[in-house]
Amino acid sequence: MLQSRVLTFDNPESYAAAVRATDVELLVTSSGDFSAELIQVDFGRLLMQRGADSLPRIARISSHSKRAPIVFLADVRQASVQQNGVEVAPGEIIVHSAGATSHQRTEGPCRWAAMSPTSEDLAAASAGIIGRELTPPSTTQVIKPDPRRMAHVMSLHEATMHLARIAPGTLAHPQLAKALEQELVQAMVTCLDAQPLAERRSGVRQHSRIVARFEDFLAARRYEPAYLAEICAAIGVSERTLRTCCHEHLGMGPIHFLWLRRMHLAHRALLHADPAIATVTQVATEYGFWELGRFSVEYRALFGESPSASLHRPAARAGDRQSWKRVA
Incomplete structure (x- = not known):
């Protein structure tokens, strides 16, 4: 059964606890009124999330061992974030290592998007789409897909979250939900078929x-x-x-x-x-x-x-x- 939910918060602890497929701890680093929104759509085999938070923060992120989460900035106009000390810009994807812990730092409001298949489903889907199995990397990586492919996956993700917000009943149609899930998985896999950015500096x-x-x-x-x-x-x-x-x-x-x-x-x-x-x-x-x-x-x-x-x-x-x- 497909599920979706829309949540709003004024408490960073509650916001962090609601994020799925990872364990998140947030430390807000500046003063101000905190607010956040989280939209989630669970297709069963593919879990999607879209979050927005209002204040600079440090997030300690521990991904679940059976999931293969990818994360990207949801707005091409927003500022870059720091992932383990490395700058991640709009148009790039963070590919988390299964079960690993990383740190993400923002300097202002942040809007992010995530897609989390299981590792097994990612391997099976990629074998059928690109002819080879994709698995979570041994260490968290940043990749920069072809801009057209990245724009496509961002557009699909945004459209799905928009439906969950204003017309969740639309997702009740089994054939539409299945077709949307398949298109999302294909777009995600084609984006992941890219080389990671250059190795980080020594140390x-x-x-x-x-x-x-x-x-x-x-x-x-x-x-x-x-x-x-x-x-x-x-x-x-x-x-x-x-x-x-x-x-x-x-x-x-x-x-x-x-x-x-x-x-x-x-x-x-x-x-x-x-x-x-x-x-x-x-x-x-x-x-x-x-x-x-x-x-x-x-x-x-x-x-x-x-x-x-x-x-x-x-x-x-x-x-x-x-x-x-x-x-x-």
């Missing part, structure tokens, strides 16, 4: 592995504060090396990244705490903020409200909305 892959160890350390302590000296000792690198890798992949040094992470952990804790029991002081000190006046000023600058206002928000978050459409 970047090693830096990717260091950042992966850094993120794995933080993931194991997802809701705990972490500090630079213990991280460097645990992952076996110097502070200087970690600083270079973080600037390359995350756009900031490790100290600022850890501060930003602790701020978001405190923000999450305040939103989920019971104001009858918890206090701002307790939450701030739990996440390593000892100068409470400075914490309040920086918190307001980042999140647009005082820590006390976050603590006293209603427990039910009203901003995330979704609508489901299921069609036979």
Whole structure:
């Protein structure tokens, strides 16, 4: 049964959790009101998604081992993004390695599109379309397809998402849905029949592995504060090396990244705490903020409200909305 849904968010955590075929963690890197939209169409064998988010952010993306996700920018006029420290422009495709983790950084609003067949379905479809089996690469790659082929897959993707938004009942026709899925798969495979862009400069892959160890350390302590000296000792690198890798992949040094992470952990804790029991002081000190006046000023600058206002928000978050459409 084909399924589609349209979701809107004002919470980056909920937005990240709703993305399918990958596990995503988002860290918003600037102040402002966050908003996002996610449209998903599941044909059964092919999963399609289209997302739009409003603020600069760093995404830690772990693809599922049985899927072969590809991602591209949905708007040819938007700015490039950084994928593992490499610039990805409109018209290029990120081909994820199965089960791998990567980092994507944006400097402003981002509109992205994704298609995720299973690895087995990709191999079978490509054998029939181009005469050879395509499989997920051993490491995440960026390819630049023929512009006409890329324009075709972008147009099909946009048209499908448009139907899911305004006329999901159209997708209820089995023959139309089957024909659309087949055309999408063919367009995707012909785009993937391209050579990856030139090998990255020396050292970047090693830096990717260091950042992966850094993120794995933080993931194991997802809701705990972490500090630079213990991280460097645990992952076996110097502070200087970690600083270079973080600037390359995350756009900031490790100290600022850890501060930003602790701020978001405190923000999450305040939103989920019971104001009858918890206090701002307790939450701030739990996440390593000892100068409470400075914490309040920086918190307001980042999140647009005082820590006390976050603590006293209603427990039910009203901003995330979704609508489901299921069609036979």
